[in-house]
Amino acid sequence: MELHQRIVSAPVDFGAIRSEFGLASAYPAEASAEARDAVDAFAGNRVDRTDIPFVTIDPPGAMDLDQALHLLRTPTGFLVHYAIADVGAVIAPDGALAKESGARGQTFYLPDGTVPLHPPTLSEGSASLLPGRTRPAALWTIELDENAEPQRFSVVRALVCSRARLDYSGVQADAEAGRLHPSIAALPEFGARRIAAGLARGAIGLRLPAQSVVQDERADGHWRLVVEPRTAADDWNEQVSLLTGMCAAQIMLNGNVPAEQQVALLRTMPPPAESAIDSMRRTAHALGVAWPAEEAVGQMLARLDPNTPAALVLMSEATTLLRGASYTVVAGAAVGPAAPEALRHSGIGAPYAHVTAPLRRLSDRFATEICLARCAGTEVPRWVRDGLVRTADTMRRSDGVASKIERACIDLTESTLLAQRIGAEFDAVVVREGNGNRPAVIFIADPPVLGPCTGEPPEGAAVRVRLLSADPRERKVGFAYPA
Numbered sequence: 034m035e036l037h038q039r040i041v042s043a044p045v046d047f048g049a050i051r052s053e054f055g056l057a058s059a060y061p062a063e064a065s066a067e068a069r070d071a072v073d074a075f076a077g078n079r080v081d082r083t084d085i086p087f088v089t090i091d092p093p094g095a096m097d098l099d100q101a102l103h104l105l106r107t108p109t110g111f112l113v114h115y116a117i118a119d120v121g122a123v124i125a126p127d128g129a130l131a132k133e134s135g136a137r138g139q140t141f142y143l144p145d146g147t148v149p150l151h152p153p154t155l156s157e158g159s160a161s162l163l164p165g166r167t168r169p170a171a172l173w174t175i176e177l178d179e180n181a182e183p184q185r186f187s188v189v190r191a192l193v194c195s196r197a198r199l200d201y202s203g204v205q206a207d208a209e210a211g212r213l214h215p216s217i218a219a220l221p222e223f224g225a226r227r228i229a230a231g232l233a234r235g236a237i238g239l240r241l242p243a244q245s246v247v248q249d250e251r252a253d254g255h256w257r258l259v260v261e262p263r264t265a266a267d268d269w270n271e272q273v274s275l276l277t278g279m280c281a282a283q284i285m286l287n288g289n290v291p292a293e294q295q296v297a298l299l300r301t302m303p304p305p306a307e308s309a310i311d312s313m314r315r316t317a318h319a320l321g322v323a324w325p326a327e328e329a330v331g332q333m334l335a336r337l338d339p340n341t342p343a344a345l346v347l348m349s350e351a352t353t354l355l356r357g358a359s360y361t362v363v364a365g366a367a368v369g370p371a372a373p374e375a376l377r378h379s380g381i382g383a384p385y386a387h388v389t390a391p392l393r394r395l396s397d398r399f400a401t402e403i404c405l406a407r408c409a410g411t412e413v414p415r416w417v418r419d420g421l422v423r424t425a426d427t428m429r430r431s432d433g434v435a436s437k438i439e440r441a442c443i444d445l446t447e448s449t450l451l452a453q454r455i456g457a458e459f460d461a462v463v464v465r466e467g468n469g470n471r472p473a474v475i476f477i478a479d480p481p482v483l484g485p486c487t488g489e490p491p492e493g494a495a496v497r498v499r500l501l502s503a504d505p506r507e508r509k510v511g512f513a514y515p516a
Contacts, residue, residue, distance in 0.1 A: 041257055043255060050143065057148070058146070060152045080192070081192050085114050113173070113276070137395070140394075149393075164196060164198045168195075174188075188408050199214065205266040208221055223272070223273075227275070234382035237334065243260060243263065257450070258480040278385045285363070296418055298363075299362075300386055302377075310354065316350055342493050346464055349474070402417045459498055473485070498515075501513045
């Protein structure tokens with residue numbers, strides 16, 4: 034039974050996490066000045082495509098708008114125009130801004146604010162694809178057939194102008210009401226066909242509950258945990274970025290260039306171990322989930338109802354299949370379109386590169402420059418070739434830091450919220466059973482918490498657990514079964 038009054042939010046100070054990870058949001062003065070005074074290095078040498086009525090789709094309130102989309106249904110399939118902020122054109126390769134962003138790697142997100150890759154005057158101002166502003170962009174044009182498979186694609190430097198700033202929930206509501214903006218009216222059909230194509234090539238998508246820390250608007254400095262609903266609109270929009278990244282990888286892996294120009298920066302992930310898939314099959318059998326031998330793991334997960342305990346368990350276990358993501362540099366050797374397994378991303382089922390978020394991620398600027406040079410028939414800039422290995426190293430390091438920061442913020446909020454509820458009982462689903470070396474993992478819905486649980490609760494079962502401990506200083510919580 035509940036022993037204490039239910040706490041829905043609590044005061045949380047994330048300053049200690051910023052200090053722990055050495056996050057300095059202040060930019061050096063020289064780099065800030067460069068950002069403030071940035072100019073387009075390719076002004077006068079761009080294709081004017083301000084005629085295309087682009088729109089952006091981002092979280093509410095976002096100002097660092099990397100991408101703008103225009104999507105058409107054609108008699109033969111689809112036509113995608115995808116404008117990406119041209120960061121490479123406004124950052125001097127040997128300047129203070131390039132040096133500082135090269136050290137940071139990416140934007141780090143905390144509940145009480147971001148630690149940006151670039152100064153906001155650039156990332157939320159002069160380089161952002163804000164509505165009604167003419168901006169320099171790397172413009173991708175992708176022609177697709179009826180099955181939404183790419184047939185022709187290229188990228189050029191262009192001038193673009195977004196017409197509207199949309200958000201995911203609004204796009205979802207508009208789709209359900211049949212009133213989507215004309216620039217994305219074809220997005221649901223396109224997204225569904227791209228998702229189907231991904232499953233056919235072995236892609237693995239997870240729909241686990243996504244914990245987020247959000248501010249309690251009723252109490253200053255108070256924070257609460259929520260599970261962010263993932264809408265179909267999120268999935269459709271994601272497919273545009275995935276498609277563009279796959280096209281970018283194909284452009285970079287095209288071996289029809291001189292050896293010194295054969296360079297690529299890919300996002301890779303090794304194939305899952307057969308033992309991990311075998312373990313998932315045993316779990317599915319134990320949970321009563323039918324899984325035909327010929328059905329790929331991604332296809333099995335896609336047909337599950339994500340709101341069931343069995344789906345929660347299997348998707349949690351599937352995270353073990355998506356390990357080892359890294360950044361891989363290819364240089365000095367021809368690699369044709371049939372890339373070896375080491376250059377593929379197993380979660381996507383194809384070679385893939387990050388190119389769609391250069392305001393927030395360092396690697397995208399470098400990979401985009403390679404693609405622009407290849408499509409223009411020019412040499413890849415020396416600063417790009419010389420910086421690939423260093424950029425890959427920075428991205429691997431910063432990815433690890435970003436993951437730890439996200440987990441630390443959630444753990445701190447969980448333990449703070451629950452600190453006044455020790456002894457309380459909760460309904461939970463057992464996500465992973467324990468063994469001699471580790472406790473079970475349970476998920477409670479209110480507040481949404483994933484935590485360790487002693488005892489031997491059966492995997493996939495709905496159980497009652499008791500909160501044993503919640504320590505904000507250690508950022509740890511612990512539950513016991515039976516309650």
